[in-house]
Amino acid sequence: MDHKTKGERTRSRIVAQAAALFNQHGYEGTSMQGLMAATGLQKGGLYRYFSSKEALAAEAFRHAWSAAMAARIGDIDAVSGAVAKLRYMVERFVNMRSPVPGGCPLMNTAVEADDGNPLLRGLAAGALKEWQGLIVEIAKEGIATGEVRPETDPRRLANRIIGVLEGALLISRLERSRHALEDAKLALDAELGRIDASPRVADAS
Amino acid sequence: MDHKTKGERTRSRIVAQAAALFNQHGYEGTSMQGLMAATGLQKGGLYRYFSSKEALAAEAFRHAWSAAMAARIGDIDAVSGAVAKLRYMVERFVNMRSPVPGGCPLMNTAVEADDGNPLLRGLAAGALKEWQGLIVEIAKEGIATGEVRPETDPRRLANRIIGVLEGALLISRLERSRHALEDAKLALDAELGRIDASPRVADAS
Amino acid sequence: MDHKTKGERTRSRIVAQAAALFNQHGYEGTSMQGLMAATGLQKGGLYRYFSSKEALAAEAFRHAWSAAMAARIGDIDAVSGAVAKLRYMVERFVNMRSPVPGGCPLMNTAVEADDGNPLLRGLAAGALKEWQGLIVEIAKEGIATGEVRPETDPRRLANRIIGVLEGALLISRLERSRHALEDAKLALDAELGRIDASPRVADAS
Amino acid sequence: MDHKTKGERTRSRIVAQAAALFNQHGYEGTSMQGLMAATGLQKGGLYRYFSSKEALAAEAFRHAWSAAMAARIGDIDAVSGAVAKLRYMVERFVNMRSPVPGGCPLMNTAVEADDGNPLLRGLAAGALKEWQGLIVEIAKEGIATGEVRPETDPRRLANRIIGVLEGALLISRLERSRHALEDAKLALDAELGRIDASPRVADAS
DNA sequence: ACCTACGGGACGTCCCGTTTAT
DNA sequence: ATAAACGGGACGTCCCGTAGGT
Numbered sequence: 001m002d003h004k005t006k007g008e009r010t011r012s013r014i015v016a017q018a019a020a021l022f023n024q025h026g027y028e029g030t031s032m033q034g035l036m037a038a039t040g041l042q043k044g045g046l047y048r049y050f051s052s053k054e055a056l057a058a059e060a061f062r063h064a065w066s067a068a069m070a071a072r073i074g075d076i077d078a079v080s081g082a083v084a085k086l087r088y089m090v091e092r093f094v095n096m097r098s099p100v101p102g103g104c105p106l107m108n109t110a111v112e113a114d115d116g117n118p119l120l121r122g123l124a125a126g127a128l129k130e131w132q133g134l135i136v137e138i139a140k141e142g143i144a145t146g147e148v149r150p151e152t153d154p155r156r157l158a159n160r161i162i163g164v165l166e167g168a169l170l171i172s173r174l175e176r177s178r179h180a181l182e183d184a185k186l187a188l189d190a191e192l193g194r195i196d197a198s199p200r201v202a203d204a205s
Numbered sequence: 206m207d208h209k210t211k212g213e214r215t216r217s218r219i220v221a222q223a224a225a226l227f228n229q230h231g232y233e234g235t236s237m238q239g240l241m242a243a244t245g246l247q248k249g250g251l252y253r254y255f256s257s258k259e260a261l262a263a264e265a266f267r268h269a270w271s272a273a274m275a276a277r278i279g280d281i282d283a284v285s286g287a288v289a290k291l292r293y294m295v296e297r298f299v300n301m302r303s304p305v306p307g308g309c310p311l312m313n314t315a316v317e318a319d320d321g322n323p324l325l326r327g328l329a330a331g332a333l334k335e336w337q338g339l340i341v342e343i344a345k346e347g348i349a350t351g352e353v354r355p356e357t358d359p360r361r362l363a364n365r366i367i368g369v370l371e372g373a374l375l376i377s378r379l380e381r382s383r384h385a386l387e388d389a390k391l392a393l394d395a396e397l398g399r400i401d402a403s404p405r406v407a408d409a410s
Numbered sequence: 411m412d413h414k415t416k417g418e419r420t421r422s423r424i425v426a427q428a429a430a431l432f433n434q435h436g437y438e439g440t441s442m443q444g445l446m447a448a449t450g451l452q453k454g455g456l457y458r459y460f461s462s463k464e465a466l467a468a469e470a471f472r473h474a475w476s477a478a479m480a481a482r483i484g485d486i487d488a489v490s491g492a493v494a495k496l497r498y499m500v501e502r503f504v505n506m507r508s509p510v511p512g513g514c515p516l517m518n519t520a521v522e523a524d525d526g527n528p529l530l531r532g533l534a535a536g537a538l539k540e541w542q543g544l545i546v547e548i549a550k551e552g553i554a555t556g557e558v559r560p561e562t563d564p565r566r567l568a569n570r571i572i573g574v575l576e577g578a579l580l581i582s583r584l585e586r587s588r589h590a591l592e593d594a595k596l597a598l599d600a601e602l603g604r605i606d607a608s609p610r611v612a613d614a615s
Numbered sequence: 616m617d618h619k620t621k622g623e624r625t626r627s628r629i630v631a632q633a634a635a636l637f638n639q640h641g642y643e644g645t646s647m648q649g650l651m652a653a654t655g656l657q658k659g660g661l662y663r664y665f666s667s668k669e670a671l672a673a674e675a676f677r678h679a680w681s682a683a684m685a686a687r688i689g690d691i692d693a694v695s696g697a698v699a700k701l702r703y704m705v706e707r708f709v710n711m712r713s714p715v716p717g718g719c720p721l722m723n724t725a726v727e728a729d730d731g732n733p734l735l736r737g738l739a740a741g742a743l744k745e746w747q748g749l750i751v752e753i754a755k756e757g758i759a760t761g762e763v764r765p766e767t768d769p770r771r772l773a774n775r776i777i778g779v780l781e782g783a784l785l786i787s788r789l790e791r792s793r794h795a796l797e798d799a800k801l802a803l804d805a806e807l808g809r810i811d812a813s814p815r816v817a818d819a820s
Numbered sequence: 821a822c823c824t825a826c827g828g829g830a831c832g833t834c835c836c837g838t839t840t841a842t
Numbered sequence: 843a844t845a846a847a848c849g850g851g852a853c854g855t856c857c858c859g860t861a862g863g864t
Contacts, residue, residue, distance in 0.1 A: 010843095024320040028233035032837060043838080045843050053837065102320055110379050111316040115229040115307055121379075128379050159376055159385045160392060167372025171364055174315050174326075174333050180364045187365060211862095212825065237853060248854080250827040258853070416840090417847065434730040438643035442831060453832080455849040463831070512730055520789050521726040525639040525717055531789075538789050569786055569795045570802060577782025581774055584725050584736075584743050590774045597775060625821095647859060658860080660821045668859065 011049045014039050019060040019067070023102035026112045027057050027120060058119055064105035065127045071099045073134070082142025083196045086135065086161065087189060093165050094178075094185045103173055106131070107166055132158040149197045157195070164188055216254045219244050224265040224272070229307035231317045232262050232325060263324055269310035270332045276304045278339070287347025288401045291340065291366065292394060298370050299383075299390045308378055311336070312371055337363040354402045362400070369393055421459045424449050429470040429477070433512035436522045437467050437530060468529055474515035475537045481509045483544070492552025493606045496545065496571065497599060503575050504588075504595040513583055516541070517576055542568040559607045567605070574598055626664045629654050634675040634682070638717035641727045642672050642735060673734055679720035680742045686714045688749070697757025698811045701750065701776065702804060708780050709793075709800040718788055721746070722781055747773040764812045772810070779803055 017038045021030045032043055032053060039046065050056035072092050079088045102108060106127050113120035135158035142148030168184030209217075222243045226235045237258055241247060255261035277297050284293045307313060311332050318325035340363035347353030373389035414422075427448045431440045442463055446452060460466035482502050489498045512518060516537050523530035545568035552558030578594030632653045636645045647658055647668060654661065665671035687707050694703045717723060721742050728735035750773035757763030783799030 026231070026233060026317055026321075028231065029317070029321055031835080033835075042844050044840090044845070047838075048843065103316075107375060108316055110375060111308075111313055112231055112234070114378050116231075116234055125379050128376065156388050159373070159388060163372030163376055163385060163389060164369055165372065166375050167368030167370065168364070170312060170315060170371050171333065171368055173319050174330050180368060183361050183364055184368060210825080212827095215826080236851080238851080247828045249829060249856090249858090252854075252856095253825085253827065415847085417849095420848080436641070436643065436727055436731075438641060439727070439731055441829080443829075452850045454834090454836090454851060457832075457834095458847085458849065513726075517785060518726055520785060521718075521723055522641055522644070524788050526641075526644055535789050538786065566798050569783070569798055573782030573786055573795060573799060574779055575782065576785050577778030577780065578774070580722060580725060580781050580785075581743065581778055583729050584740050590778060593771050593774060594778060646857080648857075657822050659823070659862090662860075663821060 007049075010041075014041065014046065014049060014056070015059050015063045018056055019064040019105075020101050022057050022060045023064050023100045023105050023108055025102075026108065027054075027117060028112070030057075054117070054119060058123060061105060061109055061120060061123050061127075064100040065123075065130075067099040068105055069131065069134075071096045081198075082138050082145065082147050083192050083198075085138050086192055089135075090161065090165065090185055090188045090192075094181045104166065104169055107169065128162070131162060135161055147196070147198050149195050152195045160191070161188060212254070215246075215250070219246065219251065219254060219261070220264050220268045223261055224269040224310075225306050227262050227265045228269050228305045228310050228313055231313065232259075232322060233317070235262075259322070259324060263328060266310060266314055266325060266328050266332075269305040270328075270335075272304040273310055274336065274339075276301045286403075287343050287350070287352050288397050288403075290343050291397055294340075295366065295370065295390055295393045295397075299386045309371065309374055312374065333367070336367060340366055352401070352403050354400050357400045365396070366393060417459070420451075420455070424451065424456065424459060424466070425469050425473045428466055429474040429515075430511050432467050432470045433474050433510045433515050433518055435512075436518065437464075437527060438522070440467075464527070464529060468533060471515060471519055471530060471533050471537075474510040475533075475540075477509040478515055479541065479544075481506045491608075492548050492555070492557050493602050493608075495548050496602055499545075500571065500575065500595055500598045500602075504591045514576065514579055517579065538572070541572060545571055557606070557608050559605050562605045570601070571598060622664075625656075625660075629656065629661065629664060629671070630674050630678045633671055634679040634720075635716050637672050637675045638679050638715045638720050638723055640717075641723065642669075642732060643727070645672075669732070669734060673738060676720060676724055676735060676738050676742075679715040680738075680745075682714040683720055684746065684749075686711045696813075697753050697760065697762050698807050698813075700753050701807055704750075705776065705780065705800055705803045705807075709796045719781065719784055722785065743777070746777060750776055762811070762813050764810050767810045775806070776803060 014035075018030075018035055021034055021038055025034070032046065035046060035053075035056070036042060046056065050059065072089055074088065074092045074096075076085055076088055079085050098104065106124055109120050109124040110128070113124060132155065136154040139148060139152060139154035139157050143150055143152060143154070164184050164187065165181075168180045171180035172178055219240075223235075223240055226239055226243055230239075235258075237248065237251065240251060240258075240261070244251065251261070255264065277294055279293070279297050279301075281290055281293055284290050303309065311329055314325050314329040315333075318329060337360065341359040344353060344357060344359035344362050348355055348357060348359070369389050369392065370386075373385045376385035377383055424445075428440075428445055431444055431448055435444075440463075442453065442456065445456060445463075445466070449456065456466070460469065482499055484498070484502050484506075486495055486498055489495050508514065516534055519530050519534040520538070523534060542565065546564040549558060549562060549564035549567050553560055553562060553564070574594050574597065575591075578590045581590035582588055629650075633645075633650055636649055636653050640649070647661065650661060650668075650671070651657060661671065665674065687704055689703070689707050689711075691700055691703055694700050713719065721739055724735050724739040725743070728739060747770065751769040754763060754767060754769035754772050758765055758767060758769070779799050779802065780796075783795045786795035787793055
């Protein structure tokens with residue numbers, strides 16, 4: 001089925017291994033030497049597939065971001081209801097450990113590249129847009145079906161969720177404790193309850 | 206009279222100028238050469254005051270963090286009332302431009318140092334604690350005076366405020382727009398309203 | 411075909427450019443920084459080819475000395491007759507401008523290295539020997555062919571020529587005038603006439 | 616009689632000791648540290664007497680040069696006859712060991728300062744002029760008294776003597792042998808014989 | 821005249837990212 | 843895909859000459 005040539009497999013492997021390094025140590029903090037050690041290839045081998053360290057970093061970011069998004073989305077299509085979908089997403093973010101070591105690639109890349117590398121900055125900006133779009137889409141659908149209060153601003157909601165999660169993640173990383181993340185989940189759950197337009201018996205109790 | 210020696214003045218100047226560089230480009234992304242250019246000193250001048258790049262970075266972080274905290278605290282003592290103090294703090298965070306270019310030193314350092322430099326990581330962790338402590342103190346006082354609802358958890362409140370602000374800042378930097386920050390202010394104001402135990406006519410309506 | 415690798419070309423270029431600097435400013439007076447500026451290379455580039463400043467200075471001296479000797483020898487093989495050869499050599503010394511700026515590498519290096527750097531001193535001593543040897547060879551041949559008076563001491567003759575030329579060069583440099591050198595040529599020509607054993611009509615008059 | 620204050624004596628001592636260092640290692644090759652060690656004073660002590668390293672080097676050169684000249688002149692006034700005076704001078708140059716270690720200060724300074732330090736170069740040029748002037752004076756007197764052939768050019772004679780001596784000294788230093796100097800003496804003696812206008816019985820034989 | 825403070829800039833080592841040859 | 847060549851530039855140590863304070 002997915003017949004990949006040997007080269008393609010090697011390339012994928014490099015990207016995955018590079019993603020872990022870049023996400024942990026940053027672009028500047030990752031050396032070709034480190035990449036060689038991690039991939040088991042020589043410099044020439046790496047340059048055969050990627051024209052520069054930056055090109056590899058870009059690819060690695062794309063990889064890390066899809067992996068992160070996949071982990072956060074999970075099997076969301078199987079969840080019914082807009083608010084439930086959003087709760088599901090929050091829950092995944094809080095409880096899944098990062099599929100790529102080093103924390104959230106979006107935060108990592110945004111922070112390092114903000115005053116420097118424009119290519120990576122652009123990729124991070126795009127990633128943010130993608131994540132926002134996803135939430136906006138769900139919210140819009142919820143409004144359309146009447147499940148979500150119509151006065152809800154989907155874009156603001158997206159930024160709210162993303163901001164609260166990323167902020168909590170920052171604190172959690174620094175404290176090496178999950179408390180902040182779990183508190184954030186509680187808060188977001190409450191907030192999502194407030195935009196829920198469907199009558200719930202349980203909540204009233 | 207605070208007679209500073211020439212050396213002390215030079216040292217302070219180095220720290221301030223280094224703080225800007227480190228905060229913008231990160232520890233790895235800042236070179237001694239860049240520091241030399243920014244300070245107008247040569248190697249000898251720099252290493253006379255700091256035993257290593259890391260030592261200078263540490264001092265620069267402390268400087269950047271005090272500056273950031275000072276900007277966020279402003280004249281908070283002149284504000285009366287716990288909730289008002291917190292609102293004031295949020296307002297400063299959202300509306301002050303960073304006193305040190307490159308954004309929030311806490312976020313920058315935390316992200317870069319998390320999987321690497323332990324010294325800087327420690328400083329960032331300490332900075333977070335300091336900020337949390339400040340908020341906790343205010344909240345506790347508010348509870349003591351009866352101004353703040355007694356069921357409020359000061360620590361959670363602190364993380365909530367910090368997390369929301371930092372998360373919104375991340376988005377704002379990536380979007381190069383103040384919207385996310387301003388939305389965060391609105392949300393936090395509302396939330397602070399909810400922990401306010403003092404009877405307000407306006408709120409009742 | 412003499413395919414030089416890129417590195418070999420770079421190396422040669424460094425040596426030639428370094429020779430000019432060292433010959434003008436001496437070993438102590440030449441800095442790696444100056445060499446970097448002159449060659450357009452950075453530390454890494456220089457130290458790839460030479461293990462130390464001293465090693466580079468040694469190579470540069472060898473280069474400067476060959477260039478100086480080549481200039482002084484010129485097309486001496488085309489000149490017939492021992493005395494004529496010597497006159498030719500003197501004439502070249504007096505009239506050629508130094509192929510490497512900064513004057514005679516032998517004098518420069520000898521003076522600076524005499525009470526210091528033994529490596530360079532040794533090279534200078536070797537260079538002197540080489541020059542002496544050249545003159546001695548010519549003189550011996552002249553004696554063998556009967557062209558030069560048999561009582562001539564080749565070694566003394568060599569020192570005489572070299573000493574007079576170098577001494578005159580020293581004065582010329584200090585006076586920034588060619589007079590001393592030209593007077594030295596006149597004197598040496600007369601002296602060479604006196605060791606000439608071949609019957610000359612002109613001389614007899 | 617020559618009551619010097621303590622300070623004046625210290626100053627003279629510094630100059631004498633510095634002269635030895637500068638003459639051996641050159642201006643660049645001599646460090647303040649070395650001067651401290653040689654004089655037994657601290658930096659502050661040195662700077663009390665001389666405003667800079669260069670100023671001290673200048674003074675040191677003047678001292679070294681007078682010492683050298685004094686050694687070469689010796690008790691020349693007691694020698695009668697211009698040619699005899701010149702022979703005497705040559706003899707002193709060849710046989711006296713340098714009163715300041717490191718060889719002839721004129722050659723040393725001229726070579727190092729030629730493409731660099733203008734102050735020292737100027738002093739060396741002045742020293743050469745002084746030496747030339749001395750010889751010129753003697754030659755002129757000789758011509759006036761009829762002892763020296765009238766067609767002799769005093770200036771050329773001076774350069775001839777100085778050049779031959781300095782050239783021979785250069786070779787001698789490099790060979791660590793007195794041969795070149797002694798050969799130079801022989802040659803100069805012969806040459807001085809040739810400008811001698813007074814009838815000599817011995818020469819005629 | 822000592823001693824320390826001050827900032828400059830020397831030389832050197834090591835590793836970086838890239839290119840090339842094979 | 844390896845491995846060596848290439849040149850860039852990082853950080854660091856040490857000593858330099860000078861200035862002040864005591």
